[in-house]
Amino acid sequence: MSSSRINTPFSKREPAPEGSGNRPAILFFGDPHGDFEPVLKAVKRLRPEAIVLLGDLQAQRPLHIELASIRGATAIWFIHGNHDSDTDEDFDHLFHSELGDRNLDGQVQVIAGYRVAGLGGIFRDKIWNPALPLHQAAFDSAQRMAASARRGRAGTEVDLRTTWRGGILRKHHSSIFPDVYRRMCALRADILVTHEAPSAHAHGFLVIDELAVHLGAQLVVHGHHHESIDYRKAGLIGPDSPFLVHGVDKGGFLAWPARTPA
Numbered sequence: 001m002s003s004s005r006i007n008t009p010f011s012k013r014e015p016a017p018e019g020s021g022n023r024p025a026i027l028f029f030g031d032p033h034g035d036f037e038p039v040l041k042a043v044k045r046l047r048p049e050a051i052v053l054l055g056d057l058q059a060q061r062p063l064h065i066e067l068a069s070i071r072g073a074t075a076i077w078f079i080h081g082n083h084d085s086d087t088d089e090d091f092d093h094l095f096h097s098e099l100g101d102r103n104l105d106g107q108v109q110v111i112a113g114y115r116v117a118g119l120g121g122i123f124r125d126k127i128w129n130p131a132l133p134l135h136q137a138a139f140d141s142a143q144r145m146a147a148s149a150r151r152g153r154a155g156t157e158v159d160l161r162t163t164w165r166g167g168i169l170r171k172h173h174s175s176i177f178p179d180v181y182r183r184m185c186a187l188r189a190d191i192l193v194t195h196e197a198p199s200a201h202a203h204g205f206l207v208i209d210e211l212a213v214h215l216g217a218q219l220v221v222h223g224h225h226h227e228s229i230d231y232r233k234a235g236l237i238g239p240d241s242p243f244l245v246h247g248v249d250k251g252g253f254l255a256w257p258a259r260t261p262a
């Protein structure tokens with residue numbers, strides 16, 4: 001991937017003109033929170049090759065039904081956010097929809113020619129306070145937490161207060177576990193999408209920066225905070241930053257440059 005393309009994103013204030021052939025490669029959408037109208041409208045207008053939803057989808061119906069009208073028009077990907085485990089419906093409409101396998105969390109996929117890595121969910125101290133080293137996390141993996149919960153307080157029975165559907169609590173399906181983070185650090189990617197923000201945000205985390213550096217990512221795009229921010233333009237990162245950072249607001253999107261027609 002050439003760095004020249006990756007250093008020239010255009011914002012939602014400069015959409016690709018209709019009919020110009022300047023079709024965006026990827027549209028990154030901020031947290032829908034149940035409202036997919038901005039996604040449907042933007043995809044129909046700009047015809048991106050792919051879209052990535054940045055978490056907190058909270059689909060009111062299964063996601064493949066919410067996005068049925070654009071499913072054949074663009075490649076659909078997402079990461080989950082903290083609110084995607086708020087209720088059984090939030091969870092099932094996303095993870096158990098026909099698009100449930102389009103979750104980028106913990107993996108890298110080639111999307112519209114870019115290697116895109118995803119880290120969904122948020123940091124919760126009950127699992128891993130990222131100010132502490134990985135090995136000091138309370139639980140290294142969801143599997144270990146589930147095994148601990150299954151043992152129960154008495155060591156003999158399942159503790160229903162600490163389990164959900166026989167595994168970890170629903171809430172922690174949107175928690176970041178160290179094993180996922182560690183595995184991602186060994187991968188390579190051009191773009192990192194996260195629900196949490198990197199350290200330049202007032203509520204961001206240094207470990208997101210460190211993950212981007214491990215990946216060799218030149219762009220980090222995050223949701224969660226409902227703010228559209230170009231961190232470089234805002235002076236939040238300097239020209240020496242190894243990667244660009246964009247936050248994307250609820251109902252907004254970041255359009256990644258269209259390919260130059262061959």
Ligand SMILES: [Fe+2]
Binds near residue numbers: 195
């Ligand atoms: Fe969130």
